[in-house]
Amino acid sequence: MKEAKGYAAREAGGNLSEFKFERRDLRPEDVDIEIKYCGICHSDIHQVNNDWGGATFPMVPGHEIVGIVKEVGEKVTMFKPGDRVGVGCMVDSCGRCEPCRRGLQQYCENGATFTYNSKDRVYGGVTYGGYSNNIVVTEKFVLKISNKLDFAATAPLLCAGITTYSPLKHWNVKPGQTVGVAGLGGLGHMAVKLAKSMGANVVVLTTSEKKGEEALRLGANRVIISRNTEEMKKNKISMDLIIDTIPAPHDMNLYLSLLKINGNMILVGLPEKESQYSVSAGTFVNGRRSLAGSNIGGIEETQEMLDYCAKHNIVSDIELIPMSRVNEAYVRTINSDVKYRFVLDMSTL
Ligand code: NAP
Ligand code: ZN
Numbered sequence: 001m002k003e004a005k006g007y008a009a010r011e012a013g014g015n016l017s018e019f020k021f022e023r024r025d026l027r028p029e030d031v032d033i034e035i036k037y038c039g040i041c042h043s044d045i046h047q048v049n050n051d052w053g054g055a056t057f058p059m060v061p062g063h064e065i066v067g068i069v070k071e072v073g074e075k076v077t078m079f080k081p082g083d084r085v086g087v088g089c090m091v092d093s094c095g096r097c098e099p100c101r102r103g104l105q106q107y108c109e110n111g112a113t114f115t116y117n118s119k120d121r122v123y124g125g126v127t128y129g130g131y132s133n134n135i136v137v138t139e140k141f142v143l144k145i146s147n148k149l150d151f152a153a154t155a156p157l158l159c160a161g162i163t164t165y166s167p168l169k170h171w172n173v174k175p176g177q178t179v180g181v182a183g184l185g186g187l188g189h190m191a192v193k194l195a196k197s198m199g200a201n202v203v204v205l206t207t208s209e210k211k212g213e214e215a216l217r218l219g220a221n222r223v224i225i226s227r228n229t230e231e232m233k234k235n236k237i238s239m240d241l242i243i244d245t246i247p248a249p250h251d252m253n254l255y256l257s258l259l260k261i262n263g264n265m266i267l268v269g270l271p272e273k274e275s276q277y278s279v280s281a282g283t284f285v286n287g288r289r290s291l292a293g294s295n296i297g298g299i300e301e302t303q304e305m306l307d308y309c310a311k312h313n314i315v316s317d318i319e320l321i322p323m324s325r326v327n328e329a330y331v332r333t334i335n336s337d338v339k340y341r342f343v344l345d346m347s348t349l
Helices: 042-048 151-158 160-170 186-197 209-218 229-234 252-256 281-285 299-312 323-334
Strands: 002-009 016-023 030-039 065-072 084-087 090-092 134-138 178-182 201-206 222-225 239-244 259-267 290-293 318-322 341-345
Touching: 002 134, 016 134, 016 323, 030 084, 030 151, 042 323, 065 134, 065 151, 084 151, 090 134, 151 160, 151 186, 151 299, 151 318, 151 341, 160 186, 160 239, 160 299, 178 186, 186 201, 186 209, 186 239, 201 209, 209 222, 222 229, 229 252, 252 259, 252 281, 318 323, 323 341
Parallel strands: 178 201, 178 239, 201 222, 239 259, 259 290, 318 341
Antiparallel strands: 002 016, 030 065, 030 134, 030 341, 065 084
């Protein structure tokens, strides 16, 4: 086993602090990565707070990882020491079930192994994430990162990027369509950039009046203050697709009523386990609307997204911070006070 160091939460809702642990020895198909930067996703906060249940402690969060390959196992063919690579939300899956065979590892019927707070399918122990100095990952779950992309600003693509790219592709966004983005945070600002790059007319639905100007700078065509019910009502039947990134329960009927005929609203925001949504039947029936959900994206699609971003020069807008400011960053993220993703600089560990 190899010594590693990082930051961990010791209990639900607890602060993160220094933590020493071990990573597995390199297996023939493994890549050992020195982590350079790791984004802070709102999912990290949900997990540390045990909002979704099943949290195990100590927990080392972090699934927006970029770094440099240090060493590779003897059977590794796609990577060599010195390569710029990324690791997202998953580090393994069964590889045999139908979703895995279709490249939809995130929906593995036997349970994907997530980058942290997940059972390691080989060793049985718990996985530790990217708020740390290194990670060992089987090469199938390692992604290539172009030299063209700013490295720190690329980290959030590994979750916020793919989680918004995947539904935009799946629901086939076309030039001229109107895409609503609910919540202008880490995921939301990537949804704006990606939808814009696909030719959509982008409308941001935000609770924060002060984010209006920023949303336009990021590429949005228009902004609606979602707390203003009258303004929401004025915009009913105007959108083809809505990507809903809101991490807390909210009035679904109000957002669904913005959809045009055949419109789709896609939930990616994932509030606490107990949260329930209530939707009136008429909202769906009048207008043949749909409500769906989407979970990150498969490994091949994540590589496709990274290559797409390199081609279109798309990265995240970040605030780069030292590891010692992680707890403060959690509070600011909860208060929607981040432009638009915190990224931890691992050289400060
Ligand atoms: P974030 O950076 O905190 O952004 C969320 C944004 O939602 C906030 O900036 C705020 O935007 C808005 N918001 C927050 N609380 C709200 C409320 N009570 N009512 C209405 N709007 C509210 O979070 P994130 O990292 O983008 O993650 C968003 C959600 O997606 C989380 O639940 C996370 O766990 C989930 N997630 C899901 C997947 C997946 O695969 N499905 C992947 C990653 C993350 P405004 O200030 O503009 O209103
Ligand atoms: Zn995430």
